[in-house]
Amino acid sequence: MPIIFGPHDCGSTTREWLVTDGTGGFATGTVPGLRTRRYHSLLTVADPATAIRHTALAALDLTVTLPSGTKVPLYTHEWASGAVAPEGHRYLETFALVDGVPRWRWRVGDVVIERELAMRHGHPSVGVTHRVVSAPGPVGLAVAAMCTWRDAHTERHASGPALRAEQVADGVIVEQAYRIAGPGWQPAGEWHLGAYAREEQARGLPAVEDLWHAGTYFARVNPGASMEISAWAGDLGLRPPPATAVITEARARARRLVAAAKADETLVLAADTFVVRTPDGPDVVAGYPWFGSYLGDTMTAYEGLFLDTGREDEGRELLITRTENAPLTWTPPRDSPDAPLWLVHAVDRHVRRTGDSDLAASLIEPLGRLLGERLGGAGPLDLDPGDGLLRLREGFIDSATPRVGKPVEINALWVNALAAMADLHVEAGLDDASLRARHARARDAFLDRFRAPEGWLYDVIEGPAATYPLGAGAHHDDPTLRPNQLLAWSLPHGPMRGSSFFAIGEALLTPLGLRTLAPSEYGYQGVHRGGRDERDIAYHQGTVWPWLIGPYADACAAAGLPTDGLLTGLKAHVSEWGVGSVSETADGDPPHRATGSPFAARSVAELLRAEQRYEP
Template identity: 70%
Template sequence: MPQSDQFTFGPQICGSLSDDGGGGREWLVADGIGGYATGTVSGLRTRRYHALMTVSGQDSVRHTALAALDLTVTLHSGTKVALFTHEWESGAVDPAGHRFLETFTLADGLPRWRWRIGDVVIERELALRHGYPSLAVVHRVVNAPGPVGLAIAAMCTWRDAHGERHADGPPLNVEPVADGVVVADAYRLAGPGWQPGGGWHLGVHARLEADRGLSATEDLCLAGTFFQQVEPGGQVEISAWAGDLSERPPAASVVIAAERERAHRLVTAAKAEGYAGTLVLAADRFVIRAPDGPDVVAGYPWFGGYLGDTMTAYEGLFLDTGRADEGRELLISRTRMATRAAARTEEPWQRHDSLDSPLWLAHAVDRHVTRTGDSDLAAKLAMPLGRLLRRRLSGSGPLSVDPADELLRLSPPAGHDAGSWMNGWTGDGPVTPRIGKPVEINALWVNALAAMCDLLAEAGIDDGEPRARHARARESFVARFPAPEGWLYDVVEGPAATYPLGAGAHHDDPSLRPNQLLAWSLPHAPMRGHGGAAVRTIGETLLTPLGLRTLAENEYGYQGRHRGGRDDRDMAYHQGTVWPWLIGPYADACAATGRPPEGVLTGLEAHLSEWGVGSVSETADGDAPHRATGCPFSARSVAEVLRVKRGYSL
């Protein structure tokens, strides 16, 4: 295991295409504006998303551009050795360049491959230029008895990152320019010895898309090849960029050096060491600069930005990485945007985001003000946040305040009742409906009322109404949610028939889930001071090395594997699947009930080298050995692991 932010794998991992080898470990670099490069340690493209340059364009729509740079070495003897690997629709793997991989290293967040062909050693290193849609790749001849030829074939496409492109579709425009080519009028490649190509490689297969029940084949255009004879110690530099195609980026080696220096600055600014430094660099991948200010990508390679995910991850991504100023800007812009959206009577809520996102926003603002002492921010956002909560809970949308007890009830229109972060959905409807009064939404509500009281006081505004409402909501929560089983109900006053809504009958659901942790973990949690037996039970039942299960193994409907097609995966999404981000609420709940969260990160630290290298996955199987699933790089997971590590000095 690495002792710092460097991960190195040897030939047994690199030379294997299995899930446990180089075919199942992925790397990621990001450009800071929504684009990214990602692939596997082995070099095999196993996802439709694997590419050396994916560009984020207007409205944050991502397009895959440069799929691969296929390297072939010509030895002094004239022998040609292919160092790249493709899998084809037939099932064949050809060529099998991964067999020559000696090491893969992720250092300072940047990937480096080293191939050995006898006494010839070749390295590839790449980076994305921060703030620009621009790729830099350097190939070095580290050792050789004489000059060798490096041929680097550009395998190109231009498509939506979530789709495929085929040779029998619209033609891909390829225009030659000085030392390279412009593809689809969208991006440019430049390097030495450019030789125009042509034609398509048909039936390139992405095995993980097939496993997910999605289209798994595409065709790639051979736009051309860079070629140069290179002496030992020499190198070939290639650049690719979108945007202003006439403006050349700095040399590839300059970009790579600058990105390494930037990584060092990030870790130094965060005052982080070892694994904490690794997590700081992982967190940086999710923070981007959008046209309207800072934003957060929820997960790579397929997620965009969501208010709920962003605010759940806020503290770890910004306050634990030394980026409070950036975070402040984000909180102001997102509060403004959410308030404007809530004012649109024709669209009082957004289906694509969690209904509890305004409550997480109030929590994030409260944590920022508490940790930084920024009373000016409290004064700026207290009133807009109050208006946002009133509009969201006015009764025109799915959430409303029950005047009988001041708790929140979820009563959405038919077909829109997935509710909070538990938003699994299939063609038959929501998998875990939150109709009624869900424990997590009401814990967030009680917390938000108290947070609003503090923000108003910090802003010098004396308003007794929030304090009275908070006291009543907290009292109702404490009286209503404890279940005879010894933990909290997951939902109270839900329909007797889960879906559709029953005819007036109500049901209290005692399913053992981790949602109730928020009732102890939040700063103004309603159950603080009311004992920790439930938290102990959750630890004994739901805690795994990679986080917490979303349902106890002995509960009806438990699913221990998060695999298969989309409906299969969504059915298991919150029915036992492990979510690493829940380690944050669990650690806080343990501390709140007098049990220091010692040892809870051991498995998660080991996980940094197991799937998304240097990062933390979105989910994992509920059953041992808890194989990672979902997106390999998750903002909430990274943020909460980092927050716990730094907050509890683990």
């Protein structure tokens, strides 16, 4: 179903839209069109070799000339002076997201103008149409191309190197990197100084840049007719299909995806934005607009993104590529200590749900080699020969959230991985008694060591006393109430699966997911705001993670507890912030305002997966 906002909500700069090109590039912005982030643009291009993104076409500023001759700007910018000018968003009648395609509708009396845009899947290309829906006669449309070319995580200024622009008959080629084409091109060539991005200021980052007005497209358009503009990177001499055709195909592709998935269409289309194809095969972007690809996030999201959307073949290719090409040594920051354990889980879920015994047979050897090399080598994890559990070494984690010792979630994943590996051997027509024995030993050790007297599980056992000042002796078992322990109940082979649990929901559950720390615990941070340091501390100290709703629902179902209503808040959130998607994080305190990335792969994947299982 389409998501539609009326005039009141169209003014909200907290709602953002996103379209993607399937290669890692994207277009994104706020519903009213105000650029509040350095990442907001109509064309951001991903380098196919490095995956580094560059911001290209920052904006297309539309001004309409009414039949009376009056000129009305329909765009808006915020400036370093504090001014918001012009205020074209005041004329927005509706914003709609239909089949994943955003549509703006402005009304100036009896003149109605619509803009739509879509990206050409598999190509760094965007098509934008401006249609005169109704008017008493022809109207003039002027669209100013506001340009830059920079790393998406930075800014560009007039005081720096000049922006190289080559004028061509129907537009401009910028930095020999991208081209813009449309009707009635009139070159310009001037900097607009002091464009301000309020969200970057709020995050403690540079918030001011300059934009290059490359020129303006002009057309006189009759009611019912359209003006089209295209922008693309790659082969600049190879013109993409017309913008109307790009939008039509984007809609058709969206309908094909929904039909194949037979799931919530909004979440299916949201899931699609994260699945990209690189020269090495399929991959997953962890979140937009600033995240790249990370093995742990990819495999945590795997089941929802691929198995619940009818993309098993693509997923199979991804599993093979990421398993066979996974580095045997830890490679931060694109890797996390638990990433190989999530990879085993993803392969196990694929085989369980598809019956693909050939995949099991082909991957058990490289998976076993990966686990063997990652444990006890130069990486962050050691296998304790005494009890068969995993220890996280010092120096491999953020000092704001100490996890040195034996963390509960890593060892729940480890117990799960041992059982999964044993099952994969059986699926492949083999059996490994030693794996069964190792699993039983680790499971028993987990059950013996992680039960805390408070009634839940220790968050970390055998942590150094220096790290946990309240501890005594050489080691300390930390009973801090966090959601990490949920994996022990939720994973298919989790050591606590099926047993009862309490306190977790009462202290941690919110309408948008689970808090990362109970409010009653020392160090709780109920707001995930401020500069980078403040946000990094709060991230694990009370901030809500929406993706954890999936493990929580699994744990409830396995223990025979009700799951009714668990997803209500998150399903409503789909139209609150990242329109049609789910945010990375939210404040721990009510009303749980969304924070972090507005479009997060794990959050979408786990909501989609949980909805398929518990709200069919």
